[in-house]
Amino acid sequence: MSTNSHEHSEPLFRISKRTGISAPKAWIIRGIALLMALVVSGLVIFAIVKLNPTKVYIAMFEGAFGTPKRSWVTIRDTMMMLCIAIGLAPAFKMRFWNIGAEGQILMGGIATAACMIYGGKAALPTPLLFALMLVTSVAAGAVWGMIPGVFKARWNTNETLFTLMMNYVAIQLTSFCVSKWENPYGSNSVGIINQLTQKGWFPAIFGQPYTLNVIIVMALTVAMFIYLKYSKHGYEIAVVGDSENTARYAGISVRKVYVRTMALSGAICGIAGFLAVSGASHTISTSTAGGRGFTAIIVAWLAKFNTFVMILISFLLIFLEKGAIEIASRYNLNDYASQIITGIILFFILGSEFFINYKVNFRRRHN
Amino acid sequence: MKKFLALLLAALMSLSLVACGNSGSGTASSSAAASGKDTGKSDFKVGVILIGDENEGYTAAHIEGVKAAQQALGLTDDQIIYKYNIPEDETCYDTATDLVEQGCKVIFANSFSHESYILQAAQENPDVIFCHATGTKARTAGLKNFCNYFENIYEARYVSGIVAGLKLKELMDAGKVKDPYVGYVGAFPYAEVVSGYTAFFLGIRSIVPDAHMDVQYTNSWFDITAEGEAANALMAKGCVIIGQHADSTGAPSAVESAFKQGKTVFSVGYNVDMLSVAPDVALTSPQNNWGVLYTELIKTAMEGGEFKTDYCGGYSEDAVQISKLGTACAAGTEEAVNTAIAAIKDGSLHVFDTKTFTVGGKEVTNAFATDTDGDFTPDADEAIIDGYYHESYFQSAPSFTLRIDGIKELNAK
Numbered sequence: 145m146s147t148n149s150h151e152h153s154e155p156l157f158r159i160s161k162r163t164g165i166s167a168p169k170a171w172i173i174r175g176i177a178l179l180m181a182l183v184v185s186g187l188v189i190f191a192i193v194k195l196n197p198t199k200v201y202i203a204m205f206e207g208a209f210g211t212p213k214r215s216w217v218t219i220r221d222t223m224m225m226l227c228i229a230i231g232l233a234p235a236f237k238m239r240f241w242n243i244g245a246e247g248q249i250l251m252g253g254i255a256t257a258a259c260m261i262y263g264g265k266a267a268l269p270t271p272l273l274f275a276l277m278l279v280t281s282v283a284a285g286a287v288w289g290m291i292p293g294v295f296k297a298r299w300n301t302n303e304t305l306f307t308l309m310m311n312y313v314a315i316q317l318t319s320f321c322v323s324k325w326e327n328p329y330g331s332n333s334v335g336i337i338n339q340l341t342q343k344g345w346f347p348a349i350f351g352q353p354y355t356l357n358v359i360i361v362m363a364l365t366v367a368m369f370i371y372l373k374y375s376k377h378g379y380e381i382a383v384v385g386d387s388e389n390t391a392r393y394a395g396i397s398v399r400k401v402y403v404r405t406m407a408l409s410g411a412i413c414g415i416a417g418f419l420a421v422s423g424a425s426h427t428i429s430t431s432t433a434g435g436r437g438f439t440a441i442i443v444a445w446l447a448k449f450n451t452f453v454m455i456l457i458s459f460l461l462i463f464l465e466k467g468a469i470e471i472a473s474r475y476n477l478n479d480y481a482s483q484i485i486t487g488i489i490l491f492f493i494l495g496s497e498f499f500i501n502y503k504v505n506f507r508r509r510h511n
Numbered sequence: 512m513k514k515f516l517a518l519l520l521a522a523l524m525s526l527s528l529v530a531c532g533n534s535g536s537g538t539a540s541s542s543a544a545a546s547g548k549d550t551g552k553s554d555f556k557v558g559v560i561l562i563g564d565e566n567e568g569y570t571a572a573h574i575e576g577v578k579a580a581q582q583a584l585g586l587t588d589d590q591i592i593y594k595y596n597i598p599e600d601e602t603c604y605d606t607a608t609d610l611v612e613q614g615c616k617v618i619f620a621n622s623f624s625h626e627s628y629i630l631q632a633a634q635e636n637p638d639v640i641f642c643h644a645t646g647t648k649a650r651t652a653g654l655k656n657f658c659n660y661f662e663n664i665y666e667a668r669y670v671s672g673i674v675a676g677l678k679l680k681e682l683m684d685a686g687k688v689k690d691p692y693v694g695y696v697g698a699f700p701y702a703e704v705v706s707g708y709t710a711f712f713l714g715i716r717s718i719v720p721d722a723h724m725d726v727q728y729t730n731s732w733f734d735i736t737a738e739g740e741a742a743n744a745l746m747a748k749g750c751v752i753i754g755q756h757a758d759s760t761g762a763p764s765a766v767e768s769a770f771k772q773g774k775t776v777f778s779v780g781y782n783v784d785m786l787s788v789a790p791d792v793a794l795t796s797p798q799n800n801w802g803v804l805y806t807e808l809i810k811t812a813m814e815g816g817e818f819k820t821d822y823c824g825g826y827s828e829d830a831v832q833i834s835k836l837g838t839a840c841a842a843g844t845e846e847a848v849n850t851a852i853a854a855i856k857d858g859s860l861h862v863f864d865t866k867t868f869t870v871g872g873k874e875v876t877n878a879f880a881t882d883t884d885g886d887f888t889p890d891a892d893e894a895i896i897d898g899y900y901h902e903s904y905f906q907s908a909p910s911f912t913l914r915i916d917g918i919k920e921l922n923a924k
Contacts, residue, residue: 210612211609212612213609336630339627429600
């Protein structure tokens with residue numbers, strides 16, 4: 145080694161920040177990352193179970209799209225994930241660490257379930273019931289998001305801890321409601337709400353029970369894209385996110401932006417709760433949010449808050465999840481095997497962002 | 512940069528070579544599995560939705576039951592699709608419809624709160640048979656393709672009570688115990704548990720007439736820590752026998768460690784033979800032998816037979832049993848157990864004989880078994896006929912919810 149030191153002491157490679165990268169180039173890097181992820185997880189699968197990896201990938205695809213029902217469940221879950229990510233986008237763009245989506249979803253879910261249970265008993269007309277479910281779930285989610293927003297604006301509390309703790313309060317509230325509404329007695333679960341009357345269930349459109357989910361979330365996708373990119377509010381969010389002081393200097397009321405944006409963020413997560421209860425499960429439990437409030441953070445960040453890119457990323461994550469479950473079931477593997485695969489793929493996708501933001505320069509050979 | 516890409520490509524190619532190299536062995540093993548398929552009914556598939564996996568006692572018993580049925584009926588491994596760790600929410604419905612699309616002709620679910628989701632799937636798929644363990648809705652659902660099934664586990668609990676009673680009597684005769692105080696770790700204050708602990712208690716009282724019992728609920732079917740803590744609380748109050756209706760080894764382990772510290776206390780488990788975790792204190796465990804019902808149900812489905820709404824079985828069908836007696840059991844236990852089992856089989860012994868218990872100091876002359884209006888209080892089907900409560904008579908799930916004298920619930924909701 146010392147013999148080389150008379151030349152430049154340039155390392156083998158060095159890393160520099162990219163000033164900009166063309167979109168096709170960025171997508172090539174992401175594509176390579178995905179490919180490598182599949183190869184590495186293929187190797188891991190082979191090492192564990194001695195199965196042909198291509199077969200495993202076919203099984204993954206069939207897990208997500210093998211039957212019409214599976215395709216629709218994949219679409220339904222993608223929409224749910226996307227809806228939460230859309231809700232998180234304005235908060236995170238403002239650099240407000242909203243870890244509380246779980247709680248906001250649950251609050252929306254509780255409100256919806258309450259409407260379904262009591263509205264079903266009171267035999268409310270369906271349009272009124274739907275309006276009520278939408279309004280209460282939006283309100284419940286908005287309040288749950290606004291509380292940490294107000295505290296941050298007034299007393300500069302740490303929003304990461306605050307929103308996280310609000311999750312636990314929401315979970316306790318949910319288990320309280322579950323024990324209040326449990327059916328049958330002693331089961332500690334609510335069961336399917338209005339199973340016979342189907343009151344407050346999303347109606348099937350074009351013969352599919354989840355069409356309405358798609359319509360609602362797609363509308364939100366477009367609306368949030370426009371809101372963040374072209375509205376004055378969206379601009380204010382971006383400025384506050386980049387620098388609070390600049391925002392203040394520019395005459396933006398930072399407090400107002402905090403509270404308003406968190407109310408919006410919570411409200412959309414409340415809608416996600418509405419979708420989960422009325423549009424998918426027709427029940428409420430502490431697992432209604434099911435950790436999706438955390439996974440959606442990855443979706444929002446990876447998409448850089450572009451809601452259309454979020455469609456792709458939520459789809460990819462749900463696809464991986466369904467595929468991994470199918471592998472575990474088909475080849476009699478433990479659930480952990482599927483989590484390992486998902487973990488490897490996420491590692492590469494997240495890692496690819498490094499190569500998009502930074503450039504690796506290799507030492508040039510001096511001839 | 513180019514060099515880096517070239518390197519990457521080379522790496523990728525070598526990896527894909529490895530992948531191709533393995534494909535040979537993969538196909539070989541799958542064709543071997545396919546060759547064992549020739550049983551004639553190879554297109555008949557069974558789906559099994561399970562709340563846990565083989566690590567959890569209750570589900571392990573179900574898996575064993577399905578495997579016994581598989582062997583009895585000559586089904587191959589790929590004719591049975593297991594779905595483990597399915598929670599009691601819409602995942603259950605999604606899984607059920609997924610199993611239908613995979614071609615299952617009969618689908619089982621083993622947890623109480625799976626029922627409404629299975630019922631939903633049954634309504635939408637009239638060509639597929641759905642069987643739900645421990646549920647109560649088949650009788651009133653009016654569907655031809657939906658049934659409930661359950662074992663008469665109360666019979667085995669009664670017999671395990673006799674085992675505990677004999678031990679208690681031995682301890683009292685030896686002067687080691689003055690107060691015949693029994694503790695019970697229950698899951699939820701629900702009929703299945705109430706019926707179970709009452710049967711257990713009546714078994715004990717058939718040997719030790721002045722025994723009394725406290726029940727501590729954990730509000731969970733499976734919680735090792737909570738069950739251990741409940742057992743500790745009961746032992747601190749002076750209980751000398753700890754029975755349980757919860758699925759883990761928490762309580763027997765706690766009893767074992769208290770025994771090692773010099774306490775006189777013994778344990779009766781559930782589902783699992785507890786001798787491995789509590790060799791000094793485990794007396795026995797009442798066990799479900801699900802294989803009997805699984806064989807009957809799968810066989811009926813294969814033959815395209817008509818389904819009843821409820822299926823259950825007890826000692827007469829060999830569907831329940833108690834596990835191997837522990838070394839701590841009193842002398843003469845085996846004989847007493849065999850006598851009781853014979854009496855249950857020939858119908859001379861009824862577990863819930865109204866002469867053996869009172870409610871509020873009085874003998875019970877009527878009790879309803881079924882709740883028809885959904886307020887969770889039974890209001891139909893008189894269950895006391897010929898001097899005993901007919902448990903699991905109108906439906907397979909237990910319905911006994913009388914709180915009899917001598918038993919105290921410490922933390923009922």
